[in-house]
Amino acid sequence: MAAMPRNDLLLFAGFTLAVLTMPIWLAPFGAAYPDLLQRFMIFGIFAVGFNILFGLTGYLSFGHAAFFGVGSYAAVWSFKLLSLDVIPAMIFAIIVSGLFALVIGYISLRRSGIYFSILTLAFAQMSYNMAYSVLTPITNGETGLQLTQSDPRHLDSALAATVVGQPIPTLLGQSLGGFSGFYFCAGFLIIAFFLAQRITGSPFGMMLKGIKTNQTRMHYTGFNTKPYTLAAFVISGMYAGLAGALLAVTDPLAGAERMQWTASGEVVLMTILGGAGTLVGPVIGAWLIKYFENIFSAINDGILRRFFDFLPDGVDSAMVTVASKFVGEGWFLTLGLVFVIIVIFLPGGIMEGVRRIAHLFNRAPKAPGKANPQPQPAE
Amino acid sequence: MTILKRGFSRRRVLQTGMAGILATGITPMIFSRGAWAQEFCNNPTGDTVTFGLNLPLTGAYAEEGADEQKAYELAVQHLNGEGDGGLLTLLQPSALKGNGILGKKVAFVTSDSQTKADVARAGATRMIERDGAIMVTGGSSSAEAIAVQGLCQEMGVIFMAGLTHSNDTTGKDKRRYGFRHFFNAYQSGVGLAPLLGQEYGTDRRAYHLTADYTWGWTQEESIKNATEALGWETVQTVRTPLGTTDYSQYLTPILNSGADVLILNHYGLDMVNSLPQAVQFGLRDRQANGKDFQVVTPLISELMAKGAGEAVKGVFGTSNWHWNLQDPGTIAFTKSFGAAYGSPPSQAAHTAYVQALLYADAVERAGTFYPPEVIKALEGFEFDGMGNGPTLYRAEDHQCIKNVLVVRGNESPTSEFDVLNIVQETPREAVAYDPAIFGGDLGPAEPAPICA
Numbered sequence: 101m102a103a104m105p106r107n108d109l110l111l112f113a114g115f116t117l118a119v120l121t122m123p124i125w126l127a128p129f130g131a132a133y134p135d136l137l138q139r140f141m142i143f144g145i146f147a148v149g150f151n152i153l154f155g156l157t158g159y160l161s162f163g164h165a166a167f168f169g170v171g172s173y174a175a176v177w178s179f180k181l182l183s184l185d186v187i188p189a190m191i192f193a194i195i196v197s198g199l200f201a202l203v204i205g206y207i208s209l210r211r212s213g214i215y216f217s218i219l220t221l222a223f224a225q226m227s228y229n230m231a232y233s234v235l236t237p238i239t240n241g242e243t244g245l246q247l248t249q250s251d252p253r254h255l256d257s258a259l260a261a262t263v264v265g266q267p268i269p270t271l272l273g274q275s276l277g278g279f280s281g282f283y284f285c286a287g288f289l290i291i292a293f294f295l296a297q298r299i300t301g302s303p304f305g306m307m308l309k310g311i312k313t314n315q316t317r318m319h320y321t322g323f324n325t326k327p328y329t330l331a332a333f334v335i336s337g338m339y340a341g342l343a344g345a346l347l348a349v350t351d352p353l354a355g356a357e358r359m360q361w362t363a364s365g366e367v368v369l370m371t372i373l374g375g376a377g378t379l380v381g382p383v384i385g386a387w388l389i390k391y392f393e394n395i396f397s398a399i400n401d402g403i404l405r406r407f408f409d410f411l412p413d414g415v416d417s418a419m420v421t422v423a424s425k426f427v428g429e430g431w432f433l434t435l436g437l438v439f440v441i442i443v444i445f446l447p448g449g450i451m452e453g454v455r456r457i458a459h460l461f462n463r464a465p466k467a468p469g470k471a472n473p474q475p476q477p478a479e
Numbered sequence: 480m481t482i483l484k485r486g487f488s489r490r491r492v493l494q495t496g497m498a499g500i501l502a503t504g505i506t507p508m509i510f511s512r513g514a515w516a517q518e519f520c521n522n523p524t525g526d527t528v529t530f531g532l533n534l535p536l537t538g539a540y541a542e543e544g545a546d547e548q549k550a551y552e553l554a555v556q557h558l559n560g561e562g563d564g565g566l567l568t569l570l571q572p573s574a575l576k577g578n579g580i581l582g583k584k585v586a587f588v589t590s591d592s593q594t595k596a597d598v599a600r601a602g603a604t605r606m607i608e609r610d611g612a613i614m615v616t617g618g619s620s621s622a623e624a625i626a627v628q629g630l631c632q633e634m635g636v637i638f639m640a641g642l643t644h645s646n647d648t649t650g651k652d653k654r655r656y657g658f659r660h661f662f663n664a665y666q667s668g669v670g671l672a673p674l675l676g677q678e679y680g681t682d683r684r685a686y687h688l689t690a691d692y693t694w695g696w697t698q699e700e701s702i703k704n705a706t707e708a709l710g711w712e713t714v715q716t717v718r719t720p721l722g723t724t725d726y727s728q729y730l731t732p733i734l735n736s737g738a739d740v741l742i743l744n745h746y747g748l749d750m751v752n753s754l755p756q757a758v759q760f761g762l763r764d765r766q767a768n769g770k771d772f773q774v775v776t777p778l779i780s781e782l783m784a785k786g787a788g789e790a791v792k793g794v795f796g797t798s799n800w801h802w803n804l805q806d807p808g809t810i811a812f813t814k815s816f817g818a819a820y821g822s823p824p825s826q827a828a829h830t831a832y833v834q835a836l837l838y839a840d841a842v843e844r845a846g847t848f849y850p851p852e853v854i855k856a857l858e859g860f861e862f863d864g865m866g867n868g869p870t871l872y873r874a875e876d877h878q879c880i881k882n883v884l885v886v887r888g889n890e891s892p893t894s895e896f897d898v899l900n901i902v903q904e905t906p907r908e909a910v911a912y913d914p915a916i917f918g919g920d921l922g923p924a925e926p927a928p929i930c931a
Contacts, residue, residue, distance in 0.1 A: 242720070
C-alpha cells in the first residue's frame with residue numbers, strides 16, 4: 101500500500117467507500133435490494149477483468165462469457181460433489197476457468213486484431229453450444245444445473261454435515277443470502293479492483309500497455325510479447341471465472357445462457373460505455389447496464405400511467421404509448437440509445453465525461469473565457 | 480486519475496477512509512435488523528398484497544406468456560371484486576369473498592423471463608426482494624418453473640407454477656413450496672396412447688423430434704413408454720435446441736429412417752415452426768411401410784394450433800383444458816376472458832387464472848399468509864368448478880389430478896379460434912399414478928426460510 105501513488109490510493113479509498121455504501125446511496129434509485137447489488141458487484145468484477153485484456157493490452161475478446169460460464173458450472177459442481185462451502189467452490193472455479201483460458205488463449209493469441217476477436221467468439225459460441233447439447237450430462241443443457249438434496253457432497257458427508265431443506269451455499273456455515281451475499285461479493289470486487297490497480301501500475305502492466313501501443317516495436321526492442329499477452333488473457337479469464345462463481349454462490353443455478361455471445365457482447369458494452377482502459381470506467385459501465393436491465397425492464401404500462409398522471413387526458417396516454425416502447429421489453433432500445441450517444445459524444449466513455457468536467461473546474465479560474473480543452477480519447 | 484489534483488494530504492485521506500470503512504461496517508447490521516420485524520418472507524403489513532408474475536414475454540414461449548398475463552390481470556380484478564367475478568363463485572368449496580385476500584387488495588408486479596431459466600430466476604429474486612411479492616407464479620417453460628421453484632423454496636415464498644408440463648416439476652425436482660395445476664407429460668402419454676392405437680394401429684414405427692430440455696426429455700420418455708406399450712417401435716429420438724426456427728436438417732433424415740409416425744415433442748414457437756415445416760416437407764402425403772405417414776403432437780394448445788394454421792388439421796395431441804368444454808366453469812371463464820380481450824383463453828391462460836384463485840382461496844382457508852399454513856391448506860385439497868371437473872391437489876407431489884383432454888386439429892374450422900376438437904376426455908382415475916415413480920423429495924415447509 102505504502103508504495104502506491106497518492107492518486108491511486110485516493111481512487112482506491114473512494115472506490116471502496118462507494119461500493120460499501122451502495123445500499124445507502126442507491127436506495128433513492130430503487131436499486132438497493134440485494135439481488136441487484138450482488139449483480140453490480142459480480143459484473144463489476146467481470147468488467148474489471150475484461151478491461152485488463154481489452155483496455156490494457158488492446159486485445160478485444162468477444163468470448164469472455166465462456167469463462168464466466170465455466171466458472172459458474174465449476175462452482176455448482178463443487179457444491180454438488182464436494183461441499184456447500186463457497187471457499188472450495190471459488191478456488192475450484194478460478195482454477196478451472198484459468199486452465200480453460202490458458203488453452204483458448206494459447207490458440208487464439210496466435211493472431212491479433214480482428215482475427216483474435218473472431219477466434220474467441222468462435223470458441224465461446226462453441227462452448228455455449230456444447231453446454232447446450234453435447235455436454236448436457238455435465239451442464240444439464242437448457243434446464244440449467246441445480247443443487248438437489250440428493251447430491252453426494254463428499255466433503256460435507258465426510259464431516260457429517262447435514263442439510264435441511266433446499267441446499268444453499270454457505271461460508272463456513274454462514275448463509276450468504278441477501279445483504280451478507282452483497283458484502284461477500286463487494287469484498288471480492290474491492291480485492292479485484294485493487295489487484296487490477298496494482299497490475300496497471302506494475303512493470304508487467306507497463307509491458308501490456310506497450311503491447312497495446314505498438315506490438316511490432318516491442319518485438320524489435322527484443323521483447324517476446326507472447327507470454328505477456330497470454331498471462332493477461334489468463335488473468336482476465338480467471339476474473340471472469342471468479343465472477344461466474346460468485347453468481348453461482350448467490351444463486352446456485354448455472355444455465356448455458358450466460359455463455360451466449362450476447363453475454364460476451366454485454367461485457368464489451370460495459371467496458372466501452374464506462375471507458376476502456378480506465379480502472380473505474382468498466383465498473384461504472386457494468387453498474388449502469390445492470391441497472392438499466394433490472395429497473396427499466398421492470399417498468400410497465402401501469403407505472404408509466406401513474407408517472408404521467410399529471411398531464412392532461414390524451415397527452416398522458418400518448419406519452420405512455422411512446423415511453424412504453426423504451427421500458428419493459430424495450431429496454432434494449434434505451435440501452436442502445438445511451439450507447440450510441442456515449443460513443444458519439446464521449447468516445448472515451450463515461451470516464452471521459454468525468455475527466456472533462458474535472459478539467460473544466462480545474463481550468464476555469466485560471467483561464468476564464470478560454471474554450472474547452474480538446475478532449476482526449478481514453479486509451 | 481486526475482479528478483482531484485491538489486488538496487488532500489495523505490493523513491486526511493487515511494482518516495476519512497478509515498471513518499468510511501468503520502461506518503460501512505455497521506451498515507449490514509442496520510439492514511439485517513429489519514429481518515426480525517417479520518416472521519416470514521414478505522409478510523404483507525399494509526393494505527395490499529403483491530403477486531409476482533414471472534412471464535416469458537419474449538422467446539419461444541412468448542405468446543403463452545402474454546396470454547397468461549391477461550389471465551392474471553383478470554384473476555386479480557376478480558379477486559378484488561371488480562369485473563364480472565369470473566370463476567369466483569363457481570369454485571367449490573370456496574372461501575373467496577371478492578374483497579381481495581384476507582381483506583387486503585391484490586396488486587401485482589411482472590417480470591419478463593425471456594423463456595430462460597437464468598433470467599426467470601433473476602426476475603423472481605427481484606420481485607421477492609425489491610417488490611415484496613408474497614407469491615410467485617407464472618412461467619411457460621419447465622426449465623423456468625424448476626429453476627424458480629428451487630429459488631422459492633430457498634426464499635420461503637410459495638410458487639404457483641403456470642404452464643409447465645415436465646414430469647420433473649412435480650417429480651424429481653418437486654419442492655414443498657411449489658404447486659402445479661397443469662397436467663404432465665406422463666399423463667399426456669397415458670391419455671393419448673390408447674387413442675393412437677385405435678386410430679393408427681399397433682405396429683407403427685415412431686421417430687421423435689424433442690425440444691432439448693427437461694420438458695422435452697420427460698415428454699419423449701413418457702410418450703415413448705406409452706406407445707411402446709401399445710406395440711409401437713421407436714426408430715430414433717433426436718433432440719433439437721429450444722428456439723430452433725429451421726427444422727429442415729432434422730426433417731430430412733426422417734425420410735429414410737423407415738419411420739411412419741413423427742412425434743413432435745415441441746411446444747410454443749418450436750411447434751409453430753416444426754409442424755408446418757414437417758407438413759410442407761410432404762411428410763403427411765407420404766406412404767411409409769404401406770401406411771399413411773402421421774404426425775403426432777403430444778402437447779398442443781389452441782395458440783399453437785392457430786399459429787401452425789392448416790398444418791394442424793387432423794393431428795392428435797393432448798390439452799389441459801379447452802375453451803370449448805361445456806361445463807359452467809369453462810363457459811364463465813371463456814365469457815369473462817372474451818369480454819375483456821376479445822379472444823377465447825388458451826390453456827396457459829386458464830391454468831394461470833386457476834392457480835391465482837387457488838392460492839387466494841388457500842390463504843383465506845388458512846386465515847394467514849404464513850406459507851407453511853397455506854401449503855397445508857393446498858395439500859390434498861379437492862375442488863371442482865374450475866373447468867376440469869373434480870380435481871385433487873395431491874399432497875405427495877403437489878400435482879393436480881384431473882381429467883386429460885385428447886384433442887385433434889379441426890378439419891373444418893368455423894372461426895380462427897375453432898382449431899381444435901375435443902376427441903375424448905380421459906377420466907382422472909386413468910391418468911393418476913403413484914407419485915413415488917418419479918422420485919424426488921418435497922423437503923420441509925418449516926422452519927419457513929426468511930428472505931433478506
